[in-house]
Amino acid sequence: MTDAPLSRRAETIVAVAPFQRLSAFMNGPFRRLANQPDALDFTFGNPHEPPLPAYVDALRENLTPRDDQWFAYKWSEPEAQDAAAASLRRWLDIPFAPEDILMTTGGFSAIALALKLVADPGDEAIFNLPPWFAYEGIVVEAGLVPVKVRLDPAAFDLDLDAIAAAITPRTRVVIVNTPNNPTGRIYPEATLRALAQLLDGASARHGRRIYLLSDEAYNRIVFDGARFQSPIAYYPPTLLAYSYGKTLLAPGQRVGYLALSPDLPERAALRDAAFFLQPSIGFIYPNALLQHALARLEKLSIDIADLQRKRDWMVGALRDMGYRVRSPEGTFYLFPESPIPDDRAFVDRLAERGVLVMPGWLFETPGHFRICLTANDAMIERSLPAFAAAIEEVRRG
Numbered sequence: 001m002t003d004a005p006l007s008r009r010a011e012t013i014v015a016v017a018p019f020q021r022l023s024a025f026m027n028g029p030f031r032r033l034a035n036q037p038d039a040l041d042f043t044f045g046n047p048h049e050p051p052l053p054a055y056v057d058a059l060r061e062n063l064t065p066r067d068d069q070w071f072a073y074k075w076s077e078p079e080a081q082d083a084a085a086a087s088l089r090r091w092l093d094i095p096f097a098p099e100d101i102l103m104t105t106g107g108f109s110a111i112a113l114a115l116k117l118v119a120d121p122g123d124e125a126i127f128n129l130p131p132w133f134a135y136e137g138i139v140v141e142a143g144l145v146p147v148k149v150r151l152d153p154a155a156f157d158l159d160l161d162a163i164a165a166a167i168t169p170r171t172r173v174v175i176v177n178t179p180n181n182p183t184g185r186i187y188p189e190a191t192l193r194a195l196a197q198l199l200d201g202a203s204a205r206h207g208r209r210i211y212l213l214s215d216e217a218y219n220r221i222v223f224d225g226a227r228f229q230s231p232i233a234y235y236p237p238t239l240l241a242y243s244y245g246k247t248l249l250a251p252g253q254r255v256g257y258l259a260l261s262p263d264l265p266e267r268a269a270l271r272d273a274a275f276f277l278q279p280s281i282g283f284i285y286p287n288a289l290l291q292h293a294l295a296r297l298e299k300l301s302i303d304i305a306d307l308q309r310k311r312d313w314m315v316g317a318l319r320d321m322g323y324r325v326r327s328p329e330g331t332f333y334l335f336p337e338s339p340i341p342d343d344r345a346f347v348d349r350l351a352e353r354g355v356l357v358m359p360g361w362l363f364e365t366p367g368h369f370r371i372c373l374t375a376n377d378a379m380i381e382r383s384l385p386a387f388a389a390a391i392e393e394v395r396r397g
């Protein structure tokens, strides 16, 4: 017997490679710079401007109790479920039922809930590289085995052959993130249809359903008038995870949901299980205030046209300097190529000039770096000479 303070579960999570890398980054360039008042922080998707006034109003309005149960325990509140289902019906033209919207404390817990609802310890969960940094931790914490498949490097599209090759009899979930963090790619309808066919075939062959977990945290942040296509339209065994943290740019106010398709035969069983699972995981329901306010919050969004303007500004400026960068179709990230193969070294060079971005190393995709467009105009303006000087230094060798 040992008296180690940490459980094996905690030790396993601490050792998850993307968390270790994130910790090294946070304790390295990030810590050195982030506290300096003139540092230009383009790392996390955090606001750099005051919140939407209508957002603050919606919270303020719902702060005043209307009955004695106003701040009582709240599960998935019918008013919040109604508002979310109505908006999903509008957005996706799929007749979602309010009771099939499981309200959660944002996207993190919607994803954790989904995995725990359908997958058993030892099952495999496939996700794509570059990934959102938290997938591996959430997958491992659920007792599942992460299986990573690289996106097609040319266009950052799903590599369906590689996904097919990665599927085994133990595969239970495939996680797809569109619009994608960090690539900004939105997967086209034809790809989603082919993915659905692939998963149907593999489920039938192995005699066990493979679920799709569609992480759609950015599904309302799309540019150029594009219409977002959800995988759930093509594959009913899809669990749709959404967070309001991106659309409202208020990620510290934890609210989101897991939505079940009306065409999913086992949805009542999943719903009933969630009723016990969500409290058991730590009562992962949004707090009362956010659920009361949800009908108003549903109508709000950050200014997407303004975000698109910032995208065009930065993409244009970076390309003029000689960076190779795709123009993202959605999300608030750019994922340029690093002008030198060692993306960490390049990120350090930018950090020396006061600009903080994330190396592709954090996303298991060296040779790139991520810039977050939630920066304000003044930050962008001030960062451009630093981006120019860093690539110029590479050219001079």
Ligand SMILES: Cc1ncc(COP(=O)(O)O)c(C=O)c1O
Residues within 6 Å of the ligand: 045, 105, 106, 107, 108, 109, 132, 177, 181, 215, 217, 243, 244, 245, 246, 251, 256
């Ligand atoms: C792809 C992706 N999914 C899910 C989330 C989780 O969102 P939230 O923090 O609002 O739970 C994020 C947040 O960065 C994300 O980028």
